[in-house]
Structure formats: C-alpha cells, structure tokens
Amino acid sequence: xxxxxxxxxxxxxxxxxxxxxxxxxxxxxxxxxxxxxxxxxxxxxxxxxxxxxxxxxxxxxxxxxxxxxxxxxxxxxxxxxxxxxxxxxxxxxxxxxxxxxxxxxxxxxxxxxxxxxxxxxxxxxxxxxxxxxxxxxxxxxxxxxxxxxxxxxxxxxxxxxxxxxxxxxxxxxxxxxxxxxxxxxxxxxxxxxxxxxxxxxxxxxxxxxxxxxxxxxxxxxxxxxxxxxxxxxxxxxxxxxxxxxxxxxxxxxxxxxxxxxxxxxxxxxxxxxxxxxxxxxxxxxxxxxxxxxxxxxxxxxxxxxxxxxxxxxxxxxxxxxxxxxxxxxxxxxxxxxxxxxxxxxxxxxxxxxxxxxxxxxxxxxxxxxxxxxxxxxxxxxxxxxxxxxxxxxxxxxxxxxxxxxxxxxxxxxxxxxxxxxxxxxxxxxxxxxxxxxxxxxxxxxxxx
Amino acid sequence: xxxxxxxxxxxxxxxxxxxxxxxxxxxxxxxxxxxxxxxxxxxxxxxxxxxxxxxxxxxxxxxxxxxxxxxxxxxxxxxxxxxxxxxxxxxxxxxxxxxxxxxxxxxxxxxxxxxxxxxxxxxxxxxxxxxxxxxxxxxxxxxxxxxxxxxxxxxxxxxxxxxxxxxxxxxxxxxxxxxxxxxxxxxxxxxxxxxxxxxxxxxxxxxxxxxxxxxxxxxxxxxxxxxxxxxxxxxxxxxxxxxxxxxxxxxxxxxxxxxxxxxxxxxxxxxxxxxxxxxxxxxxxxxxxxxxxxxxxxxxxxxxxxxxxxxxxxxxxxxxxxxxxxxxxxxxxxxxxxxxxxxxxxxxxxxxxxxxxxxxxxxxxxxxxxxxxxxxxxxxxxxxxxxxxxxxxxxxxxxxxxxxxxxxxxxxxxxxxxxxxxxxxxxxxxxxxxxxxxxxxxxxxxxx
Numbered sequence: 001x002x003x004x005x006x007x008x009x010x011x012x013x014x015x016x017x018x019x020x021x022x023x024x025x026x027x028x029x030x031x032x033x034x035x036x037x038x039x040x041x042x043x044x045x046x047x048x049x050x051x052x053x054x055x056x057x058x059x060x061x062x063x064x065x066x067x068x069x070x071x072x073x074x075x076x077x078x079x080x081x082x083x084x085x086x087x088x089x090x091x092x093x094x095x096x097x098x099x100x101x102x103x104x105x106x107x108x109x110x111x112x113x114x115x116x117x118x119x120x121x122x123x124x125x126x127x128x129x130x131x132x133x134x135x136x137x138x139x140x141x142x143x144x145x146x147x148x149x150x151x152x153x154x155x156x157x158x159x160x161x162x163x164x165x166x167x168x169x170x171x172x173x174x175x176x177x178x179x180x181x182x183x184x185x186x187x188x189x190x191x192x193x194x195x196x197x198x199x200x201x202x203x204x205x206x207x208x209x210x211x212x213x214x215x216x217x218x219x220x221x222x223x224x225x226x227x228x229x230x231x232x233x234x235x236x237x238x239x240x241x242x243x244x245x246x247x248x249x250x251x252x253x254x255x256x257x258x259x260x261x262x263x264x265x266x267x268x269x270x271x272x273x274x275x276x277x278x279x280x281x282x283x284x285x286x287x288x289x290x291x292x293x294x295x296x297x298x299x300x301x302x303x304x305x306x307x308x309x310x311x312x313x314x315x316x317x318x319x320x321x322x323x324x325x326x327x328x329x330x331x332x333x334x335x336x337x338x339x340x341x342x343x344x345x346x347x348x349x350x351x352x353x354x355x356x357x358x359x360x361x362x363x364x365x366x367x368x369x370x371x372x373x374x375x376x377x378x379x380x381x382x383x384x385x386x387x388x389x390x391x392x393x394x395x396x397x398x399x400x401x402x403x404x405x406x407x408x409x410x411x412x413x414x415x416x417x418x419x420x421x422x423x424x425x426x427x428x429x430x431x432x433x434x435x436x437x438x439x440x441x442x443x444x445x446x447x448x
Numbered sequence: 449x450x451x452x453x454x455x456x457x458x459x460x461x462x463x464x465x466x467x468x469x470x471x472x473x474x475x476x477x478x479x480x481x482x483x484x485x486x487x488x489x490x491x492x493x494x495x496x497x498x499x500x501x502x503x504x505x506x507x508x509x510x511x512x513x514x515x516x517x518x519x520x521x522x523x524x525x526x527x528x529x530x531x532x533x534x535x536x537x538x539x540x541x542x543x544x545x546x547x548x549x550x551x552x553x554x555x556x557x558x559x560x561x562x563x564x565x566x567x568x569x570x571x572x573x574x575x576x577x578x579x580x581x582x583x584x585x586x587x588x589x590x591x592x593x594x595x596x597x598x599x600x601x602x603x604x605x606x607x608x609x610x611x612x613x614x615x616x617x618x619x620x621x622x623x624x625x626x627x628x629x630x631x632x633x634x635x636x637x638x639x640x641x642x643x644x645x646x647x648x649x650x651x652x653x654x655x656x657x658x659x660x661x662x663x664x665x666x667x668x669x670x671x672x673x674x675x676x677x678x679x680x681x682x683x684x685x686x687x688x689x690x691x692x693x694x695x696x697x698x699x700x701x702x703x704x705x706x707x708x709x710x711x712x713x714x715x716x717x718x719x720x721x722x723x724x725x726x727x728x729x730x731x732x733x734x735x736x737x738x739x740x741x742x743x744x745x746x747x748x749x750x751x752x753x754x755x756x757x758x759x760x761x762x763x764x765x766x767x768x769x770x771x772x773x774x775x776x777x778x779x780x781x782x783x784x785x786x787x788x789x790x791x792x793x794x795x796x797x798x799x800x801x802x803x804x805x806x807x808x809x810x811x812x813x814x815x816x817x818x819x820x821x822x823x824x825x826x827x828x829x830x831x832x833x834x835x836x837x838x839x840x841x842x843x844x845x846x847x848x849x850x851x852x853x854x855x856x857x858x859x860x861x862x863x864x865x866x867x868x869x870x871x872x873x874x875x876x877x878x879x880x881x882x883x884x885x886x887x888x889x890x891x892x893x894x895x896x
Contacts, residue, residue: 181821417633
C-alpha cells in the first residue's frame with residue numbers, strides 16, 4: 001500500500017491525497033449513518049487523465065477502488081472497506097449551457113443544484129430533480145440512474161444522457177463527449193454505465209440534454225379516503241393531464257409526523273388516510289386542467305397553489321418526511337417499485353407483516369406513485385437486523401415488484417438481488433463485470 | 449445441416465420450416481434491393497419456448513442465425529448468408545392495452561401499425577412513429593433502437609421500453625415481462641439489447657410504455673432562404689415550443705422530385721432553398737404558439753394546417769421523398785447525425801465532395817433536424833461502389849457526427865465502425881458479444 005500511496009500522491013499532488021484519519025472520516029461514513037468503513041486514502045483527481053492514472057495504479061496493485069460523489073446514496077454504495085476512495089469532488093467543471101442545442105457537459109463531481117441553477121439562468125431545466133440536490137453529483141446520479149420527482153415527465157437519469165466519458169479499471173478511457181442525440185452505432189455504453197453503481201467503470205463526464213423551462217406551474221394537495229382512490233386517480237391523471245409534472249403519495253402517519261416535528265397545523269379540517277401531491281407544468285396555465293381533475297369523486301378535500309410560496313408550502317408536506325422521520329430515529333429505508341394495481345394490497349400487507357415481526361415498529365410510506373415507486377421507512381428496528389427488510393423484499397417480489405426502484409442495490413440489497421433478477425441474469429452481469437474489470441477492483445462490495 | 453433442419457421442423461412443425469427456394473426468397477432479399485443472401489431455411493417459432501429450442505439447436509450445430517422482423521431495415525442487418533433465418537412473424541400477440549398503467553406487452557413480430565391502432569382505440573399513443581410502420585416490427589425496432597418522427601418529443605425506442613424478454617444464443621431465456629418503470633437492480637439489459645442488432649440475443653417480447661393522446665395538432669410547412677436559417681429556427685423552436693412534436697427538414701431538390709413524381713404543384717409561389725416541417729401537439733390548441741413562431745424573420749413563406757386532410761397534405765412533401773427518389777433509381781442511403789451547428793458547413797461540403805467524385809450523382813438530403821439527423825440519399829452510383837459512402841462517413845466523422853443516427857451499422861457500415869467508435873470500445877463490444885454468444889452464431893455478418 002505504501003508504494004501505491006506514493007504513486008497516487010505523484011499523480012494528484014500530495015494535498016489531494018488524504019491519508020490522515022480526520023481528513024478521511026467524512027468519506028468513510030455515509031449519509032444514512034448506517035455504514036462505516038475504512039479507506040487506505042482518499043484520492044482526488046482533477047482531470048480525466050489523472051483519474052485514468054489513479055485507476056491504472058490501483059489496478060496494477062490489485063487495490064479496490066470505491067468511487068464517491070456526493071456521498072448521499074442510501075444503500076451503502078460508496079462506503080470503502082480497505083479500499084482507495086476516488087472522490088470526484090475536483091471533477092467539478094460545468095460547460096457553458098448550449099441554449100441553441102439545449103445541452104450541457106458536466107464533470108462527474110458537479111452537484112445537481114449547481115447544474116440546476118445554471119440551467120435556470122438559461123431558461124432551461126434539467127429533467128431529474130430530487131431532495132438531495134445540494135449534495136448529489138452528476139457522476140453519482142449516472143451511476144445510480146437517479147430518479148426523483150419528475151420521472152413521469154422526463155424519465156430517469158438514463159433518459160437525460162447524450163454521452164458519457166468513463167475510465168475502465170485498468171485506466172483505459174472510453175466513451176465520447178460530445179455525444180449525439182441519435183447514435184445507433186453498436187452497444188450503448190452510456191445506458192449500460194447508468195445504474196452500474198461504479199462497478200464497470202468510473203464516469204468522469206456526462207453530456208446531458210436539457211428541456212425548455214415551463215413557465216406555469218400549479219400544485220394541488222388532495223385528500224383521499226384510501227389508497228384504492230389514489231390508484232384510480234393516478235391512472236386518471238396520467239391519462240388526462242399531459243402537463244402532469246409530479247405525482248407523489250403519502251399517508252396520515254407521515255402527515256402527522258411532519259406536522260409534529262415542524263409544528264405545522266394540518267392542512268385540512270378533517271382527518272384523511274391518503275394524500276396525493278399533484279403538480280402540473282405547462283406553457284399555458286394548467287390550472288383549469290388541474291381543477292377539472294379535482295371534481296373527481298375520489299377527492300375528499302383539496303388545496304391548490306399557483307404561486308411559488310403556496311406551492312412550496314404544499315411540497316413541504318412531502319419533502320419534509322425524510323427529516324421528520326430522522327428526528328425520531330434512524331429508519332430502515334426500503335425503496336421499492338410495484339405495479340400500480342398492487343399498491344392497495346401491498347400497503348395493507350406490508351403493515352401487517354411488519355407488525356407481526358416487530359410490534360413496536362413504526363412504518364411510514366411515501367413515494368412517487370406516478371412511477372409505481374414507494375419508499376418504505378421503518379422506525380424502531382436495530383440497524384443491522386435485516387429480518388424485516390427481507391420480509392418486505394419477499395413481499396414486493398411476490399407482487400412482481402422490484403427491490404430497488406431508484407436507490408440501487410449497493411451493499412444493503414446485495415444479498416437479495418436474486419429475489420428480483422434471475423440467476424441467468426446475475427451470471428451475465430458477472431461475466432460483463434469481468435470484461436470491464438478483470439481483477440474486480442471497482443466497488444467490489446456492491447451489487448454483485 | 450440436414451439433422452438441424454429435422455430438429456427445427458420437430459420444434460415448430462413442418463409447415464413453419466420453409467426450405468423451398470420460392471418460399472425462402474422474400475426473406476433472402478432486403479427492402480432496399482441492395483442485399484441478397486442465402487438461407488438454409490426460414491424457421492417461424494410461435495412462442496418464446498420454441499424460439500429458445502430453435503436457438504439451442506442452432507447453437508449445438510454452430511449454425512449462424514439471422515433474426516428477421518419486418519425485413520424493412522436499411523443496412524442489410526437481416527439478410528442471411530448461409531444461415532437460418534429466425535422469422536418473428538408468428539410471435540405476433542399483443543396484450544390488451546392497460547389504460548390505467550398506460551402500458552402494453554407486444555411480442556417481437558407485432559407490426560408497429562397494429563400497435564398504433566390498438567393504442568389509438570384506447571386514447572393513447574406509442575412514442576415511436578416512422579414511415580415503415582406497416583412492415584416494421586417491435587422486435588426489429590428494439591434491435592435497431594428505431595427513431596423516426598417524434599424522438600424530440602418522446603425519445604427513441606430505448607426510451608419506450610419498460611422490460612424485454614430475450615433468448616441468448618444457447619437458448620437461455622432472460623429478462624422480465626412485465627417490467628417496472630423504475631427498476632435499479634444492476635445492469636440494464638433492456639437498454640443494452642436495444643440497438644444491439646440481434647447480435648447479443650433474440651428479443652421475443654417487449655413491455656412498452658404509452659403516452660396520453662394529444663387531441664390538438666397543428667402542422668406548418670416553412671420556406672426558408674438557406675440552411676443557416678433552418679439551424680437558427682430549430683434552436684428557437686426547441687426552446688420556445690414545448691409542444692413541438694416533429695421538426696423535419698428537406699430542400700428544393702427533394703421538393704422538385706416529389707412534385708414531379710406525384711404530379712403535385714409546388715406549395716409556394718416562389719422558389720426557396722430550404723423547408724422545415726413543424727408539428728406541434730398539445731392538450732389545448734397550439735396554433736397560437738406556432739403562429740408566433742412564424743413571425744420570425746427566417747420564415748419567408750408558410751402554410752399551416754389544423755385539420756387532418758390539410759396536415760397530411762403538408763406531410764406528404766416530406767414522407768413521399770423515399771418513394772419519389774426510388775422511382776428514379778436505387779439510392780445509396782446514408783443515415784447520419786451531426787451537431788446542429790455543423791449542418792450548414794456539412795451540407796455545403798457534402799454536395800461539393802460528391803460532385804468531385806461522381807459528377808453525375810444526384811444528392812437529396814432530408815431528415816429529422818430536431819434530432820440532428822440527416823438522411824443523405826445519393827442517386828446515380830453503382831450499388832456496390834462504396835467510394836462516396838466512405839467519403840461522406842469521413843466527412844461526418846470530421847464534424848464529430850455519427851455514421852448511423854437511427855438505421856444501425858448492419859452490414860453496410862460495418863467496415864466504417866472505427867470511424868466513430870474507438871478501438872477500445874469495439875474491443876469491449878467484442879468481449880460482450882462473447883459473453884452472450886460464445887460461438888458467434890447470432891447475426892455474425894453485422895455490426896462487429
């Protein structure tokens with residue numbers, strides 16, 4: 001290891017090779033507080049060429065490398081275990097926004113919020129948004145195929161990518177920047193690297209497409225009697241509101257936790273079981289469209305906002321879930337996807353099964369119902385006890401759902417991959433991993 | 449070969465194993481008329497299980513297999529050379545449209561037009577449309593990552609896919625139907641198989657997402673002074689018309705050929721060099737938006753249509769290019785992508801270079817300018833002389849463009865793959881091909 005550290009120091013300069021425990025610490029623990037590890041060092045290359053040299057050196061030493069962006073992942077995918085942490089924080093250049101092409105090139109370490117601000121100034125938007133925008137980086141978002149709030153409008157991260165530049169385990173640089181919106185010339189590496197969780201290559205730059213900003217946005221919070229109503233309404237809205245921009249679900253439990261933690265008074269005079277947050281955005285004001293949807297029989301009560309203050313007030317009920325839950329304890333956070341029609345049966349069953357196993361556990365559900373994506377947060381479990389996680393994953397699997405909608409497999413879900421992917425597929429994945437990373441140095445603790 | 453034919457006959461039944469030359473003929477020649485080959489037989493499995501058995505048998509005999517859908521490809525990608533043709537025409541079941549989920553499952557042999565009609569009846573649309581809709585099949589469209597008219601609105605075929613079921617060379621079935629809109633559980637096989645041109649696996653079923661139908665459509669044909677104006681206007685429209693649904697370009701040469709072949713009188717009193725076909729579609733009438741764009745200084749003349757008869761009349765100028773060109777001769781058809789800003793320099797230069805090499809050649813350009821995609825059609829060349837093709841590909845490459853925007857590499861562009869993809873990438877592709885198809889039986893003459 002000592003020789004390797006010297007080589008790495010020569011590549012990036014001594015001030016960008018962190019070896020002291022107090023400097024390494026923030027790269028060794030993840031944002032959930034559940035995962036801690038040990039890094040030989042943290043290396044911070046400033047260019048693709050330096051990234052290539054770093055990987056070539058680690059490859060020669062057969063030393064594991066864990067790529068790390070904003071360290072905001074939720075499945076332990078960037079926590080080192082006796083590995084070199086390759087931090088992308090100095091790969092932080094953003095090209096000028098090309099407004100004529102509606103495109104931009106971002107290095108891996110650019111934070112989402114920086115990209116969003118640059119787009120906004122140019123009258124454009126980036127298609128992926130999520131609560132971790134202040135820390136999440138483009139490289140991490142590519143590697144996890146980040147989803148978030150607007151997948152139903154713009155698709156996930158994979159759909160935003162025109163081109164990717166990446167470095168293989170042995171230091172070989174491949175991919176093309178700038179890329180082209182249409183390019184059918186063999187196997188598509190940008191799609192493959194998206195969601196590969198840093199196990200095939202280290203993404204260094206991404207060429208991203210942007211969308212015209214939509215000047216009119218309306219938001220409504222709808223109170224419903226039950227989740228069956230939410231499913232019916234989701235299907236209706238998806239079909240009849242082409243300006244639908246976000247469609248989020250949460251429940252009375254979550255509403256009460258947020259109200260309590262943030263000392264907010266509840267938005268409706270009556271109690272309701274289920275809430276939908278509906279957002280429409282368009283070139284003309286979509287309020288009339290949205291208002292028409294509110295006359296549906298499923299809607300028991302509704303609050304609508306057109307101005308940004310009012311809209312933010314409605315969004316808070318949804319976005320403050322994470323912080324309010326965290327104020328009570330460290331939850332197990334399970335991110336799952338289901339066919340829409342299975343939502344009612346699944347939510348009933350998941351509450352029942354959790355109570356059966358852990359009578360004192362508290363289960364809070366919320367998520368992106370427009371994409372069939374539910375976040376199952378469970379409080380009152382010991383951090384390492386995976387009994388309930390496994391029970392939930394098995395339940396999801398029995399409904400034809402996925403054990404990871406948008407967070408990835410990481411370390412957390414690695415033991416359960418075969419609940420969702422066939423052994424034939426996992427075997428193909430292993431063989432593909434060998435092609436890109438024959439010594440298995442890239443993020444060896446995650447996914448496979 | 450005799451033993452193999454007997455085995456295949458046992459799998460699909462003798463009436464679905466075509467060996468007689470007159471029955472094989474239509475599978476041995478492609479729709480461009482440029483490619484002819486020889487098939488040992490044509491085998492038509494009716495199920496995924498039969499497809500698996502067919503591939504296992506061919507794999508055991510080390511016999512090449514060429515998957516074939518509608519045989520409407522333009523790069524010779526489905527023409528057999530002493531191979532078994534695996535026709536997907538009996539894999540033609542379409543699930544009922546799931547309107548609540550806005551999803552459908554189609555077997556590989558379902559023709560695009562059949563899918564479109566089923567969607568229309570359900571108030572939904574499929575995101576990919578193209579002139580070959582009557583013959584192109586879903587399996588072929590997945591394998592070529594079909595693009596077409598609405599990529600700027602909905603993305604290409606890859607963006608429409610929720611899940612894919614496929615069969616590896618040795619008969620192993622993999623993939624998941626139904627899939628899930630959000631599913632981050634390792635390497636994404638649907639994306640990888642999309643555009644792989646049948647070299648990695650045979651796609652048997654696809655789970656596709658659908659979009660709400662947009663009730664109001666307006667179309668305009670714009671006459672411009674030059675291609676510089678078209679580039680400026682394209683950038684403007686993309687930024688200011690979020691309802692933009694199609695944006696096509698063609699030129700005076702093509703306009704005159706169509707007018708002559710179809711005996712149509714020209715749409716404008718004056719001569720113009722460059723034409724844009726602009727289509728907007730929205731929930732409310734986008735005419736006012738579109739009309740505002742027509743006041744731009746680049747627009748010399750314009751015709752607008754809101755009703756379907758008038759819109760179709762405008763579209764004909766664009767869609768009849770292929771037939772009108774074919775009436776003159778068999779063109780070399782080069783499908784390329786370019787950065788938008790390179791369109792003016794490229795079009796000038798490509799005309800000049802072609803005339804330099806072949807003074808009597810006639811060059812007609814048209815394409816999807818909204819995606820940076822241009823179809824270069826050249827008449828008056830001998831079918832097998834690739835001198836001009838290669839010159840055009842080199843020119844495209846010098847502008848950072850792609851030698852295939854949407855048609856794929858196939859047989860035609862195989863010798864030029866390295867003009868666009870690096871040797872490192874081609875090496876990765878070869879190794880991935882070996883993982884999926886160790887004996888190299890799947891479509892061995894194309895791509896790699």
